[in-house]
Amino acid sequence: MATLKDVAEATNLGLATVSRALSGNAGVLPETRKKVEAAAKALGYQPNALARGLRQSSSKAVGLVIPDLENEFYTSGAAVIQEVLANAGYRLILCCSNNDPTIDALLLDSLVERRVEAIAHVPSSAIGSDVIRSRNPSLPVVEYARRSNSEHVDSIVGDEALGSEKLIEYLVSLGHRRIAMIAGPRGQSTTTARLAGFESAVRKAGLDADQCPVLHGPYDPDWSEDATRELLLQDPQITAIFASSSRTVLGAFKALSGFGLHVPSDISLVGFLNPPWYEVALAPVTTYELPLKDMGAMAADLLLKRIAENEHPHAEWAAKTIRFEGRLIVRESATAPRVGSLELAEMPRAS
Amino acid sequence: MATLKDVAEATNLGLATVSRALSGNAGVLPETRKKVEAAAKALGYQPNALARGLRQSSSKAVGLVIPDLENEFYTSGAAVIQEVLANAGYRLILCCSNNDPTIDALLLDSLVERRVEAIAHVPSSAIGSDVIRSRNPSLPVVEYARRSNSEHVDSIVGDEALGSEKLIEYLVSLGHRRIAMIAGPRGQSTTTARLAGFESAVRKAGLDADQCPVLHGPYDPDWSEDATRELLLQDPQITAIFASSSRTVLGAFKALSGFGLHVPSDISLVGFLNPPWYEVALAPVTTYELPLKDMGAMAADLLLKRIAENEHPHAEWAAKTIRFEGRLIVRESATAPRVGSLELAEMPRAS
């Protein structure tokens, strides 16, 4: 590949002049610039971002670590983060941790090695982004969607507790008193918050906690399907299910169909988040939507702001947690509880 | 941030020794290595990947450009590409072109500047990856999911033509003779192939092409909803719709519900690809599934292979196009055509 030197030799100019000309720097004769640009194009010159980054110690890159590339909860924000950053001239290095804390830490390390100027992070463990601070305390970090226990990073999250609470309140207002929750894996801030909201709402409504079971497991349709099945078998009095993620909703629907049960006539179901398909599900899903796009934009803006602040010897700022409220979306998957008990007909699954 | 020199000074060793020790290179006394590692850890030393990359002219990074971060057609492959590459010690720089050829070209350029060692690319225009070749002809490139007109790049795609054909054959076997297709935007290889399959099947089945209308538009639920509405209004004889992407299926369902129509009793609907929600849709969707995971793995393997070949003065290899077959998945959204004509009741939309 052609280098600056090649262009310099081709034009009989000095390295410095060529550099200035190509980086749109002032102080170069217009005709000189023309000549340089022509030669550069002719040689197919492409600047070497590694060399430039090394020299200026600024890579114009930002890292983003998310746990799952196929989950709208993360990609929806990632999309706007990438867009905002791109408009500001930064490139996004997007990594996927598969929800594995070890990989998570590895990826964070490698981003630091690549000298990214900031990191957006969906933490996969409570340790979260602390790895980074031990490497380079001045590197701006914002946590998105999930919160770790780190004290020194900003975080942008949804108000998940409020969401669950609203959902349960809604079910209670419909007349439900036996509500089950299919929760996520313990130890993640999202799970914790959603669970807290559930328990708080159950308490406030004066429901019997024993009649409102909670099952913990991964945010995975297959697990959720099994969990729902088991739940119904063990607790056929349940009249409503709170499936606390879109994957969970999916599994719940499948289990319910398997039993020949209809939503909402046999059992009510509410979800969380709002992927487009909720509108065309077996029963359009009543849910709590989080403003993921706004959250992503905010995260990106904050990142940019922190980068800018970093230029100047920054006054000690306090890390802030910004919690976005969402909204309850009432569709058709939840109605007043059925009368009578559940008839579970284990049907052969279609395909 | 600490540099190699800092570690060298701290240990009273030479730069080279420290470098060797830290990069696990042979020819260093075990105790020396210990000492170096201890000092490095104490100083919080992190290697500078920019400097290393510059020196070795190899960045251990691979670029991936996809048009949409929120579409499983791309992210599903992206996820496995990232995984395979990560296992081989490469970092993925994932960029999103928003289906805009200009941005696409920009991103490709910036990847070249960052000296990635290979690029996986979902082209957003027919020019596709040619930008890259003009910059650096020896940079391995593989197109994934879509094909451009580039002659010199490998491509991994699904057999979309076959898919449409199978789907239409299936509808015909059910008795349909008036089938509409909601197609994607003209000019993309996927659209072209899906359309070709449709037309070929229509012809082979001896259907009247006039009775099998095709609408072109973006792969977008809202557009698809409008298109479906219009279609039904203009052509109420239609008994089946081929919605040629998952977004399109979504819109079609919404339009159909809006008219108070039921799938499949009033009208049959078949989709394309196989996102998990197809199973829990208003009517579980009959579709043609592509092995996206296998395709992604293949793309990554090919990339790795090309990188390895690049080390040696490579014999001129021919670019290959690998086309993966998928499979027809029969669910419940298509049955024998209704008898009688359609009653369109424009109902107030719920929520």
Next chain:
DNA sequence: CTGAAAGCGCTAACAC
């Protein structure tokens, strides 16, 4: 306005 030279942090020859 342009050129020469230093140096970003690292690795790979080459000496010792």
Next chain:
DNA sequence: GTGTTAGCGCTTTCAG
């Protein structure tokens, strides 16, 4: 085994 040195490609003083 270890140290010295050159140089990857670029930007940026500092002279001219």
